[in-house]
Amino acid sequence: MKKSLLISAVVLGLFMSVILTQSAQAIPAFARKYRTSCSTCHYEFPKLNAFGKAFLNNGLRYPEGQDPDIRKDNPVSLGSEAYKKVWPDAIWPADIDGLVPLSVHAVGRFNYAPEAGGDEEEEEEGGVKSTFEFPHELEVLYAGTIGENVSFMGEIEMENEDNEIEFGFPFWVQWDFNANWHVRLGNVSPDPTPDHLRLTRNHYNVASFRSRNRWRLRDQQSGIELRGAGNGAGGRGGYTFQVGVVNGQGINDANSSKDIYARATYKIGGLGEVGGTQGQGSETSAFYVDNNLRLGGFFYKGTVSGANPDEDITVFGGDLDLWFNRLIVNGAAMFMKSEIPDMADRNSMAWYAQANYVIYPWLIPLVRYEYTDADTDADTPDPQTSLIPALTVVLRANVKITAEYFLPLDDAHKDADQLTLQAQFGF
Amino acid sequence: MKRLVFISFTLLAFTATMFAGDIVGKVKVQRAKNNANVVVYIDKIEGKVFEPPEKHAVMDQKNLVFIPHVLPVLVGTTVDFLNSDDVLHNVFSPDCPDGKFNLGTWAKGIVKSFTFKKPGVSTLLCNVHPEMEAFVVAVRTPYFAVSDEEGNYTIKDVPAGKYTLMVWHEKRKAKPQVVEVPEKGTVTVNFELKRK
Numbered sequence: 001m002k003k004s005l006l007i008s009a010v011v012l013g014l015f016m017s018v019i020l021t022q023s024a025q026a027i028p029a030f031a032r033k034y035r036t037s038c039s040t041c042h043y044e045f046p047k048l049n050a051f052g053k054a055f056l057n058n059g060l061r062y063p064e065g066q067d068p069d070i071r072k073d074n075p076v077s078l079g080s081e082a083y084k085k086v087w088p089d090a091i092w093p094a095d096i097d098g099l100v101p102l103s104v105h106a107v108g109r110f111n112y113a114p115e116a117g118g119d120e121e122e123e124e125e126g127g128v129k130s131t132f133e134f135p136h137e138l139e140v141l142y143a144g145t146i147g148e149n150v151s152f153m154g155e156i157e158m159e160n161e162d163n164e165i166e167f168g169f170p171f172w173v174q175w176d177f178n179a180n181w182h183v184r185l186g187n188v189s190p191d192p193t194p195d196h197l198r199l200t201r202n203h204y205n206v207a208s209f210r211s212r213n214r215w216r217l218r219d220q221q222s223g224i225e226l227r228g229a230g231n232g233a234g235g236r237g238g239y240t241f242q243v244g245v246v247n248g249q250g251i252n253d254a255n256s257s258k259d260i261y262a263r264a265t266y267k268i269g270g271l272g273e274v275g276g277t278q279g280q281g282s283e284t285s286a287f288y289v290d291n292n293l294r295l296g297g298f299f300y301k302g303t304v305s306g307a308n309p310d311e312d313i314t315v316f317g318g319d320l321d322l323w324f325n326r327l328i329v330n331g332a333a334m335f336m337k338s339e340i341p342d343m344a345d346r347n348s349m350a351w352y353a354q355a356n357y358v359i360y361p362w363l364i365p366l367v368r369y370e371y372t373d374a375d376t377d378a379d380t381p382d383p384q385t386s387l388i389p390a391l392t393v394v395l396r397a398n399v400k401i402t403a404e405y406f407l408p409l410d411d412a413h414k415d416a417d418q419l420t421l422q423a424q425f426g427f
Numbered sequence: 428m429k430r431l432v433f434i435s436f437t438l439l440a441f442t443a444t445m446f447a448g449d450i451v452g453k454v455k456v457q458r459a460k461n462n463a464n465v466v467v468y469i470d471k472i473e474g475k476v477f478e479p480p481e482k483h484a485v486m487d488q489k490n491l492v493f494i495p496h497v498l499p500v501l502v503g504t505t506v507d508f509l510n511s512d513d514v515l516h517n518v519f520s521p522d523c524p525d526g527k528f529n530l531g532t533w534a535k536g537i538v539k540s541f542t543f544k545k546p547g548v549s550t551l552l553c554n555v556h557p558e559m560e561a562f563v564v565a566v567r568t569p570y571f572a573v574s575d576e577e578g579n580y581t582i583k584d585v586p587a588g589k590y591t592l593m594v595w596h597e598k599r600k601a602k603p604q605v606v607e608v609p610e611k612g613t614v615t616v617n618f619e620l621k622r623k
Contacts (some may be wrong), residue, residue, distance in 0.1 A: 013519070025605055034491065035491070035558065036491055036556060037556065037557040037558045039555075039557055040491075040556055040557075050553070051514065051515075062514065063513060063514065064512075064513035066490075066512065066513050066514070069490050070490050070491055070512070072490075124484055146480055185539070216510050271515070275513070275514065276513055277510070277512075277513050277514065277515055277533075277534035277535045278517050278534065279513065280532065280533075281531065281532050281533040281534050281537065282531050283529075283531040284529065285515065285517045285531055285532035285555060286554050286555070287554065287555045287557075288558075397557070416555055
C-alpha cells in the first residue's frame with residue numbers, strides 16, 4: 001500500500017511526457033562483453049571513432065566474422081548449432097549475451113546565464129541566472145546481438161525539462177543479412193549530421209531546426225529502414241546508406257501519409273566502413289586518428305500535422321567530415337521547403353561548421369559556428385548565428401566533464417548567453 | 428677448421444649439460460587470481476656473456492589479448508610481434524630500457540620486430556586497445572622460466588654453481604635467493620611474492 005502511494009505521489013508530482021529522442025550510442029555493456037575499453041569504439045564517448053562505426057555497421061559485431069572469438073562473455077545458447085539441420089521442423093538456433101546487456105548513463109549540469117535573472121516574472125518562467133541541474137538525465141541503455149542475424153539497441157530515458165520529467169523508451173531491432181545489409185525496425189532517423197553523436201550539450205542547429213508545424217530532424221522516427229555499408233577499394237573508406245519509411249510524428253502517426261528519407265555517405269581513405277585490416281596500417285596510430293574525408297547527403301520528405309493545416313516538407317542537405325591526425329573539421333547544411341495550403345511557402349536554411357582537436361586523448365577543445373535562416377526569402381528576422389566553444393575533459397574512460405559556452409551573435413538572441421558545466425558518467 | 432669448431436662447441440655443450448642441474452620450484456603470488464606469469468631467472472653469471480638466439484621470440488595479439496602476457500628473453504633477442512586479429516593493433520612501450528618505441532599499427536598476418544638490447548622490463552601496450560598489456564623481461568642469462576597458473580616453474584640445464592635467483596612479477600615482489608645448483612639433479616627454490 002505504502003509502495004503504491006509513493007509511486008502515485010511521484011507520478012502526480014511529475015508531468016510525464018513521452019519523447020522520441022536520439023538513441024545514445026555509448027554502451028558500457030559492450031566493454032563488459034568484449035573486456036575492452038570505451039576508447040576501442042569511441043573517439044570520446046559518445047562520439048564514435050572509425051572502429052566504432054565499423055562495429056555499428058556490422059550490426060554491433062566485430063568485423064570479419066570475428067565476434068564469436070573476440071567476445072569474452074559466455075553466450076547463452078537458445079538452441080544448439082545442429083538444430084540448423086532440422087529446420088523448418090525446429091526453431092532456428094541462436095544465442096543471447098551471457099551478461100545482461102544493461103548499462104546506465106547519467107548526466108548532470110550547472111547552468112549559468114549571465115544576462116538572465118533579476119526580474120521576478122522572468123525567474124518564474126525559469127529564466128534564472130544559475131541553476132544546479134542534477135540530475136539532468138538518466139538513461140538505462142541496452143544493446144547487443146541475438147545469434148548471427150539479430151541486433152538491438154534501446155534505452156529508457158528520463159530527462160529534466162524545466163522541472164518536468166520527460167520520459168522516453170526508444171529502441172530498434174535489426175535483421176543483419178550480412179555485414180553489408182541490414183533492415184532496422186523501430187526508432188530510426190536519417191542522421192542529418194556527420195557527427196550526430198555530439199560532444200556538446202547543445203544540439204546541432206541543423207538537426208534542431210523546426211518546421212512551421214514543429215517537426216525537426218533531430219527526433220527519431222518510428223518506422224523501418226534499410227541500411228548498408230561496404231568498404232571501398234583496397235579495403236579503405238567506403239560507403240554507407242540508409243533508406244527509410246517513417247511515421248514522421250509520434251509513435252502513433254499524426255496523419256495517414258508516411259514520410260520517407262534517404263542518406264548516403266562516401267568515405268575516402270581511412271578504416272573501411274565495415275572494418276577489417278586489408279590495406280590498413282601506419283607508422284603511428286591512436287584510437288582517435290583515422291585520416292579520411294567523408295562526404296554525405298540526405299533527403300527527407302513528409303507531411304507534418306500541427307497547429308497549422310498539414311505541412312508538406314522537403315528537406316535535403318549535405319555534410320563533410322574531415323579527419324586529419326588530431327584534427328577533425330566537419331559541417332553540414334540543411335535546406336527545408338515548407339508548403340502549407342493557403343499560406344506562402346517557406347524556405348529555410350541551416351548550417352554549421354565545427355573543429356575539434358585532440359590536445360591529449362583526455363583533453364579535447366572544440367568550437368562550432370552555427371547559422372540558421374528560418375526564412376531565406378524574407379529580410380526579417382535576421383538569421384540566427386551563434387558560436388559554441390567547449391572543452392571536454394575525460395577524467396576516466398567513462399567519466400567526463402564538459403565546459404561549454406553558447407554565445408549568440410545575432411541581435412535578437414544577444415542576451416541568451418549560457419555557460420554549462422556538464423558532468424556525465426556511464427557504467 | 429669448421430668441423431673442428433663444430434666439434435668443440437658440441438663437446439662444450441655436452442660437457443655443460445653433463446654438469447648441469449635443474450632449478451624447480453613453486454611461486455605463490457599473494458592476493459592474485461593465480462600464480463602465473465612470474466619470471467624466475469638467474470640475473471647474471473660473472474664473466475659470462477651469452478649470445479642471443481638467432482631464432483626470434485614471438486608475441487601475438489589475438490582476440491584483443493597479448494599472448495603471452497609475460498615474455499622473458501635473453502638480452503639481444505629479437506621479438507616478432509604478430510597480429511592475428513582482423514582489427515588493427517599497435518605495440519608501443521613507454522618504458523623500454525632501450526628507449527621508448529612505437530611500432531605503429533599493422534594488419535592481420537603482418538609481423539613487426541623489435542630487438543631488446545638492454546636488460547630490464549618493457550611494458551607493452553596497444554594504443555587502440557588500452558586494456559591490452561604485456562611485458563618483455565630481458566635478462567642477461569638464458570636461465571629463466573615463467574610460472575604456470577599453479578605457480579610451478581622449471582629452469583633446465585643450469586651449469587653447476589652458486590647463483591642469485593631473481594623473480595619478477597608485474598604487481599608483486601620477493602627477495603632474491605641464493606641457489607646452489609648441483610652437477611646433476613634438481614634444486615628446489617620456492618618464492619612467496621608480496622605487494623610491492
